[in-house]
Amino acid sequence: MTSQVSDEIIPSPEGISPNSPTDASGQIPLEQQPKLKGRQKLLQNLQRMSSSPTLTRRGRSSSTASYRRDNKASLSCVSLSSTSYSPCLGNGSSSQLYAGLNPRPATPGCSGSAGDQNTNARIRIMDTEGPSSSMPRTVPLPFDMRPASRGSPRTATPVGLKVENEVVIPEPQPAKPFDFWGDMPQELKMEIFQYLTPQEIVCCSAVSKTWKEMCYHGQLWSKVDATEYYSKIPSDVLVKLITSGGPFVRDLNLRGCIQMREKWSSDGERISDLCRNVVKFSLEGCRIDRASIYSFLLRNPRLEYINLSALPTVTNSAMKVIARSCPQLETLNVSWCTSVDTTGLLRIVQSCERLKDLRASEIRGFKDEKFTLALFERNTLDRLVMSRTDLTDQSLKMLIHGENPEMDILADRPIVPPRKFRHLDLHQCSEVSDDGLKSLAFNVPYLEGLQVSQCSELTDESVMAVIRTTPNLSHLELEDLENLTNNTLMELADSPCAQRLEHLNISYCESLSDTGMLKVMKSCPKLQSVEMDNTRVSDLTLMEASFRVRRRGYSDDLPKVGLRLMIFDCANVTWAGVREVLSSNAYIPRASRKPVSTVVTVTQTSDANSSPATSTFVTPVSSPSPSPAPTYPNEIIQVKCFYGWQMTVDEHMKRVLRGDLAAASRLDRKWADYMVATEEAGAAGAGARRRRRRAREAERLYNEDEEENDAYAVGAISALGGRRRRAQSGSSCLVM
Numbered sequence: 001m002t003s004q005v006s007d008e009i010i011p012s013p014e015g016i017s018p019n020s021p022t023d024a025s026g027q028i029p030l031e032q033q034p035k036l037k038g039r040q041k042l043l044q045n046l047q048r049m050s051s052s053p054t055l056t057r058r059g060r061s062s063s064t065a066s067y068r069r070d071n072k073a074s075l076s077c078v079s080l081s082s083t084s085y086s087p088c089l090g091n092g093s094s095s096q097l098y099a100g101l102n103p104r105p106a107t108p109g110c111s112g113s114a115g116d117q118n119t120n121a122r123i124r125i126m127d128t129e130g131p132s133s134s135m136p137r138t139v140p141l142p143f144d145m146r147p148a149s150r151g152s153p154r155t156a157t158p159v160g161l162k163v164e165n166e167v168v169i170p171e172p173q174p175a176k177p178f179d180f181w182g183d184m185p186q187e188l189k190m191e192i193f194q195y196l197t198p199q200e201i202v203c204c205s206a207v208s209k210t211w212k213e214m215c216y217h218g219q220l221w222s223k224v225d226a227t228e229y230y231s232k233i234p235s236d237v238l239v240k241l242i243t244s245g246g247p248f249v250r251d252l253n254l255r256g257c258i259q260m261r262e263k264w265s266s267d268g269e270r271i272s273d274l275c276r277n278v279v280k281f282s283l284e285g286c287r288i289d290r291a292s293i294y295s296f297l298l299r300n301p302r303l304e305y306i307n308l309s310a311l312p313t314v315t316n317s318a319m320k321v322i323a324r325s326c327p328q329l330e331t332l333n334v335s336w337c338t339s340v341d342t343t344g345l346l347r348i349v350q351s352c353e354r355l356k357d358l359r360a361s362e363i364r365g366f367k368d369e370k371f372t373l374a375l376f377e378r379n380t381l382d383r384l385v386m387s388r389t390d391l392t393d394q395s396l397k398m399l400i401h402g403e404n405p406e407m408d409i410l411a412d413r414p415i416v417p418p419r420k421f422r423h424l425d426l427h428q429c430s431e432v433s434d435d436g437l438k439s440l441a442f443n444v445p446y447l448e449g450l451q452v453s454q455c456s457e458l459t460d461e462s463v464m465a466v467i468r469t470t471p472n473l474s475h476l477e478l479e480d481l482e483n484l485t486n487n488t489l490m491e492l493a494d495s496p497c498a499q500r501l502e503h504l505n506i507s508y509c510e511s512l513s514d515t516g517m518l519k520v521m522k523s524c525p526k527l528q529s530v531e532m533d534n535t536r537v538s539d540l541t542l543m544e545a546s547f548r549v550r551r552r553g554y555s556d557d558l559p560k561v562g563l564r565l566m567i568f569d570c571a572n573v574t575w576a577g578v579r580e581v582l583s584s585n586a587y588i589p590r591a592s593r594k595p596v597s598t599v600v601t602v603t604q605t606s607d608a609n610s611s612p613a614t615s616t617f618v619t620p621v622s623s624p625s626p627s628p629a630p631t632y633p634n635e636i637i638q639v640k641c642f643y644g645w646q647m648t649v650d651e652h653m654k655r656v657l658r659g660d661l662a663a664a665s666r667l668d669r670k671w672a673d674y675m676v677a678t679e680e681a682g683a684a685g686a687g688a689r690r691r692r693r694r695a696r697e698a699e700r701l702y703n704e705d706e707e708e709n710d711a712y713a714v715g716a717i718s719a720l721g722g723r724r725r726r727a728q729s730g731s732s733c734l735v736m
Contacts, residue, residue, distance in 0.1 A: 319344030489516025539577025562635025
């Protein structure tokens with residue numbers, strides 16, 4: 001780069017005298033220096049090779065074109081040194097600095113005078129202290145020639161320089177691949193897999209090794225319930241599921257897994273060693289050896305639920321292990337364990353203070369008053385199942401009253417704390433009579449379920465005493481009590497528990513009839529299940545039940561089953577009563593029709609030549625239109641009746657449940673026609689041929705496809721479900 005220097009030059013104090021010739025502009029004229037020879041030429045070349053810390057201008061001959069023809073100097077050298085060498089500027093006589101170009105004294109033996117040398121000086125010193133000292137002493141290098149710092153772009157914009165319309169485009173970065181499943185946290189994966197069933201999780205394990213590792217992760221198998229697939233899963237896979245869960249398993253239900261019989265002997269120790277945090281454990285119906293049971297029970301002290309029903313290998317020794325190693329036990333089921341009796345259960349009752357549910361059906365030793373006294377002292381049980389045992393009246397009294405209770409003289413009953421029983425099962429305890437059952441009166445106020453079926457010695461006296469004093473009773477089983485009468489049902493309808501009663505079983509109570517059941521149907525609005533097999537109830541009870549269920553309301557939602565009636569082998573129940581239930585299920589009350597304004601047009605004519613005059617009269621609506629009627633009943637009745645009628649009853653209920661009430665009504669009507677024709681055909685006497693012909697016609701109508709379109713709406717069902725047919729009369733009258 002070339003830059004011109006100002007024409008204003010201050011001569012050096014030593015090299016230029018006041019008498020030096022100048023031109024009109026005040027500058028010293030630059031003339032061509034004569035060529036040097038010999039020693040002077042050699043010294044001049046050596047001085048040019050030396051470096052200078054200041055900005056100097058060295059003259060060259062005109063042949064090298066160092067100067068312009070306008071006698072102005074040009075920049076030939078730029079000093080990149082620091083300003084630390086500025087003191088050297090004051091020494092203008094230095095031969096090294098000026099390279100022999102400044103005026104110097106004459107050297108002996110050298111030609112030329114000092115005046116000639118002064119007039120030919122080529123170096124001009126810039127004034128650094130005058131008024132022009134603000135001028136830059138150096139010229140910056142071009143930007144493209146500047147050295148760049150490490151890490152900075154070469155083409156960066158210098159500081160103070162504004163670049164317009166410059167867009168910096170970054171270098172494109174390669175797109176990072178997005179792995180949705182791989183980048184997902186492990187917790188979310190486990191949460192997604194928990195929505196799958198065990199069968200689906202096992203199928204997913206075949207996708208890849210990564211999925212296999214996730215599918216058999218312990219967090220997915222905290223609950224191993226083989227109830228739904230116990231007969232389909234191999235023993236090896238089941239063992240793998242249990243061992244994969246390991247310490248994560250909380251609920252282990254192996255009910256019915258008989259394929260584990262061989263695995264318990266080989267892998268039982270490993271399973272019990274890995275699964276040490278089980279809370280619920282069920283082995284009902286399994287085939288397991290005694291050592292594996294003991295090992296599992298000893299290594300799981302957190303067990304709260306144990307189901308060992310129907311296991312022949314469970315003995316009183318196992319009860320002893322449970323009593324010693326499972327202090328948090330709340331539910332124990334040892335029903336049908338033939339090797340267990342009340343001697344082993346006594347240890348559990350005495351050791352497990354949190355026991356709430358004891359199921360010991362068909363266990364020997366309940367006649368032992370020592371065991372029942374331990375249950376009385378514990379008084380923590382909510383449910384006690386003693387069905388099919390040798391329970392006696394005296395042991396039952398010990399269970400309720402304890403030993404030698406204090407007696408109330410006025411009421412003539414013992415004063416004891418109330419029992420906490422909510423469900424008590426005494427069915428098929430043949431040795432229990434009224435004397436023992438009366439002990440429940442006034443002592444089980446929280447009782448909700450009572451089962452005393454097949455206790456043949458019970459009568460109205462004891463049952464009525466218990467019903468009066470149990471206001472929370474909702475489930476009552478009185479099956480096969482031949483000594484019961486309608487007085488029990490009437491007492492049940494008047495008792496405080498009538499508003500809560502949901503289930504009633506009076507099957508095979510042949511003395512019960514409509515007298516008691518009609519009152520029960522009226523007084524128990526929450527009934528959901530009534531079993532009346534082999535009783536004397538008739539169609540009146542079915543009609544009352546239908547009426548009570550209809551009163552539960554109607555809505556736009558599809559109906560659901562609200563009451564189940566069991567009426568097998570009831571001699572007084574006919575097909576007409578069953579049909580009444582079917583008609584009630586599909587019955588919708590007739591909706592109030594929306595009043596519509598009537599438009600009457602009257603045409604009047606005065607004479608023959610005049611045009612007719614038309615008048616229009618509109619009858620206004622007398623009252624606002626009511627809201628539309630509901631579409632379906634809220635609840636319907638499900639009937640279990642004579643097997644010859646059951647197929648028709650089930651098909652009718654399917655149509656009602658899916659909301660097709662018109663199809664249900666057609667089926668009801670055709671079935672009624674068929675039953676009428678069948679009864680007529682079976683009657684003996686005159687007109688048998690005609691009745692058989694009608695029966696065949698009714699059967700044909702009953703079996704044909706339902707393609708005809710009836711004119712009946714759903715809400716226009718008659719009491720018998722039929723319709724009036726137009727008489728088909730011929731030209732002559734037919735006499736029978």
